Amino acid sequence: MPGFQPAPPVLPQVAEFPVSVQMGPAGPQEVYEGMVAQRKELRNQLDRLEDQRRDLSNNLRSDNITTADRAGLEIRLKETDARISSVEGQIAQADLAVAKAAAIPGAIVERPPLQRNGPPEEIMAIPIVFIIFVLGPLAIAYARRIWKRGATVVTPVPREVHDRLDQMAQAVESIAIETERIGEGQRFLTRVLSDQGRLGAGAAQPVPVPAAEPQRVDRA
The missing domain is CATH 1.20.5 (Single alpha-helices involved in coiled-coils or other helix-helix interfaces)
Incomplete structure (x- = not known):
């Protein structure tokens, strides 16, 4: 109908789940690591939502988009913005929960440094330097010699x-x-x-022969 204006879409309310520190049967270190993992997952979700919003925005800028598609993309864009806002709030709460969990004694345990059983790094650097600066030029010179010999000598x-x-x-x-x-x-x-x-085949034809003239004999 001409002059009909569609009603504005009603955005769904995104439920927020507050993040709190609960010890339970787990120890302080397990709780702290769980909070860190939760914050990491929320940040991954935020990255995916931002990529989705970027794709929707690019589709809206397309010249070949219809009016119905544009309306649907605008609704999805608003929903994505609402989800991004909700996840950002959850990340802020997760940061606060991680800070609270880190304040509990025994939550952060420093791992012992990795011990090397082999030779020290200074000794390992000596053969590497020898290979690079001594054996490397020798190998290059030998390879060039073989290449020149192969180019000049004919088998x-x-x-x-x-x-x-x-x-x-x-x-x-x-x-x-x-x-x-x-x-x-x-x-x-x-x-x-x-x-x-060309000669052909047939009966033989007689060949005419001229008669001989009589010879006169003179009598004495």
Whole structure:
């Protein structure tokens, strides 16, 4: 209908769960670590919500979006903003809970430093320096020498390969000669058969022979 204005969407109320320190059967250290893990998870949720809001904002800026899609994206954007605000409040409460849990004696226990059973780091640095500054240049120089030698020296061809190549050349030449002979024979047979066709076959015709004149004999 013309002039109809849709009613503004009603945003759902996001319930907030206050974070408090409860000892229970767990010790102070376990409670403190649980609070730290909870705060970390809330921050991960906040990062995901901010990524979702960024995607929605980019979709709203698109030129090919329809009016219905724009209205739906605006509703989702407002809901995402409400969730972000709620999670930020929960993170603030989690920070306060972590601070309270850290104040309990025995909550933060410093871990003993890692002890090395092997040689000290100063001794381990000596072979590393030796490999880098001594063996490294030697390896590079040897590799360059091998590369230059391979580029200049040509590996000789074995004698057996030469002999086989000669045999192959002779065999190819003999095959060429025999092929030429076969071609000559075929051309000769073709010429003979064509000549017989031109002569034809039939009865022999008499050939006229002129009569000899009588010779005169003089009598004495």
